[in-house]
Amino acid sequence: MSQKILMKGNEAVAEAAIRAGCRLYFAYPITPQSELIEYMAKMMPKVNGTFLQAESEVSAINMVYGAAGCGKRVMTSSSSPGISLKMEGISYLAGAELPSVIINVQRGGPGLGDIQPAQGDYFQATKGGGHGDYRLIVLAPNSVQEFADMASEAFDLADKYRNPVMILSDGLLGQMMEPVSFKESKTDEEIEELGKQHYEWCMHPNTGYTERHHNEINSLEIDPNVLEQHVLELEKKYKLIEQNEIKYEEYKVSDDNEILCVAFGISSRVVKSAINELEKEGHSIGLVRPITVWPYPYEAIAKAIGPKVKKVIVFELNLGQMVEDVRLAVNGKVPVDFMGKVGGIVFTPAEVKEKIEESL
Amino acid sequence: MEIVAQRPKSLRDVQFTYCPGCLHGVAHRLIAETMDEYGIRDNTMGIAPVGCSVFAYKFFDCDMAQAAHGRAPAVATGMKRARPDMVVFAYQGDGDLAAIGTAEIVHAANRGENITVFFVNNAIYGMTGGQMAPTTLPNMKTTTSPYGRDVNDIGYPIRVSELLNTLEAPYYIERVSLLSVPDTIKAKQAVKKALKYNIEGKGFTFVEFISTCPTNWGIDPNKSKDWAKENMLPYFKLGCFRDKEKDNGGK
Numbered sequence: 371m372s373q374k375i376l377m378k379g380n381e382a383v384a385e386a387a388i389r390a391g392c393r394l395y396f397a398y399p400i401t402p403q404s405e406l407i408e409y410m411a412k413m414m415p416k417v418n419g420t421f422l423q424a425e426s427e428v429s430a431i432n433m434v435y436g437a438a439g440c441g442k443r444v445m446t447s448s449s450s451p452g453i454s455l456k457m458e459g460i461s462y463l464a465g466a467e468l469p470s471v472i473i474n475v476q477r478g479g480p481g482l483g484d485i486q487p488a489q490g491d492y493f494q495a496t497k498g499g500g501h502g503d504y505r506l507i508v509l510a511p512n513s514v515q516e517f518a519d520m521a522s523e524a525f526d527l528a529d530k531y532r533n534p535v536m537i538l539s540d541g542l543l544g545q546m547m548e549p550v551s552f553k554e555s556k557t558d559e560e561i562e563e564l565g566k567q568h569y570e571w572c573m574h575p576n577t578g579y580t581e582r583h584h585n586e587i588n589s590l591e592i593d594p595n596v597l598e599q600h601v602l603e604l605e606k607k608y609k610l611i612e613q614n615e616i617k618y619e620e621y622k623v624s625d626d627n628e629i630l631c632v633a634f635g636i637s638s639r640v641v642k643s644a645i646n647e648l649e650k651e652g653h654s655i656g657l658v659r660p661i662t663v664w665p666y667p668y669e670a671i672a673k674a675i676g677p678k679v680k681k682v683i684v685f686e687l688n689l690g691q692m693v694e695d696v697r698l699a700v701n702g703k704v705p706v707d708f709m710g711k712v713g714g715i716v717f718t719p720a721e722v723k724e725k726i727e728e729s730l
Numbered sequence: 731m732e733i734v735a736q737r738p739k740s741l742r743d744v745q746f747t748y749c750p751g752c753l754h755g756v757a758h759r760l761i762a763e764t765m766d767e768y769g770i771r772d773n774t775m776g777i778a779p780v781g782c783s784v785f786a787y788k789f790f791d792c793d794m795a796q797a798a799h800g801r802a803p804a805v806a807t808g809m810k811r812a813r814p815d816m817v818v819f820a821y822q823g824d825g826d827l828a829a830i831g832t833a834e835i836v837h838a839a840n841r842g843e844n845i846t847v848f849f850v851n852n853a854i855y856g857m858t859g860g861q862m863a864p865t866t867l868p869n870m871k872t873t874t875s876p877y878g879r880d881v882n883d884i885g886y887p888i889r890v891s892e893l894l895n896t897l898e899a900p901y902y903i904e905r906v907s908l909l910s911v912p913d914t915i916k917a918k919q920a921v922k923k924a925l926k927y928n929i930e931g932k933g934f935t936f937v938e939f940i941s942t943c944p945t946n947w948g949i950d951p952n953k954s955k956d957w958a959k960e961n962m963l964p965y966f967k968l969g970c971f972r973d974k975e976k977d978n979g980g981k
Contacts, residue, residue: 459798588795
């Protein structure tokens, strides 16, 4: 680990992606992720990588499709309206099983919305968004450090499962500065080797390699029986991901908890502040923070409901999206309450504290 | 016995999915023969579009990607940037390239991406059953222009080669036809030029093939060619719009 430096989330994740071996980046400008595309424009040429400002988000995600089809570590990033445009391509990436990383620095919606932080794309990220049965692995950071760390994690997961991975961030994490340290950069040789792990299926020259191949990057199966098999194979993969890759954080979860909170991403930071305040006043409040929002930590939430918990409260910067997953997890054991904030406004620790106090 | 004609090595031994009389097979053959002649089969990646040639990823014997509708030039860009050591070509129809994929083709050409795009223009959507294309001729009847294309309502057919010729970057743009043997021989020369410049790293190359659709035009294959000669060629004039090699005096 290197020395800590002060950096914006958008820049930190870009730097971390380059260090993780990303040498191809295609994107279109949009606020509040502009620092990310600008950082890539500046730094990619220095590592002989490709930075390309595409004519649209639609084109950018299809450039990702092409590069990922060659087995290379490739990334795109955008913010909510731009992510909507990428959804066609994301469905194709999932269908063709192409490892790739997509960053969403969420802003307020629907429509053009605004450019302030929000978490309104939870459904889109975790339940589909594009057409057909598919899943993205979705990582939700809550600090600049974690945002950066997730870059290499996302590439590793994408390679491991041949699946697109989304980092579901927001305008606050993208814009704010925090101290961050980085992992060592991968060498050109290491990056070359990472690409070769995909040679069995990806596009690459026939000359100079082993047996002659005809590899196809494709999501089309016109025979229903063949498509059925393909989708069932995808399902098997998704089940494996659910078994192996669920990540969450427990904060002050104990048998003394009066209330259990659930929040992801930047919301969890605010909830933690409120929990600390309430602790000083003698209250025991726990928090479960899903780090992967797909696969989702249903069991962890169910288990975290202590004997004295009266209520589970979910905090999100939307009208109530993840709360549906929390209700599935809690399964009627205790009441599930919700507090949301929309329009690009972030609740304050005082507002969260007040909401919790209503139930104490 | 001497073999005088056979399937090019760059085409796989699989059944085509094209209708009888369709000229996609001819266009495929011209490309595949050229790949054989240049010996680039092991070093080439192609892209199949959405449309009748959607299964082209099964037909060419090189690594192939199937792209979303209209996105082939963007996918090609990603492939070429990821593997500059390989030859990349995209194969697209008129709906794919000139309607839903207009932005992708214009910007790939404008960047001068070192790729070749083969564009098959038969003035109709074949795969979906004969709907109006951006290249459908004025007054031409299709299933979505049942009273004939009304240019006052939906505009005129788009001349893609001319459109791309307004850009600075493209290295080579030519419109050819597959409507007769002499024209097909000329078309082969255009394919050869486009892929030669591609291999040499010269930049963006584009070949437009004027083709037919006997099935959806409802005209038999031979008469389709005559119909296209009479109706398409006056609007889509054949010729080389751009050849920077020539323009630069071969430098």
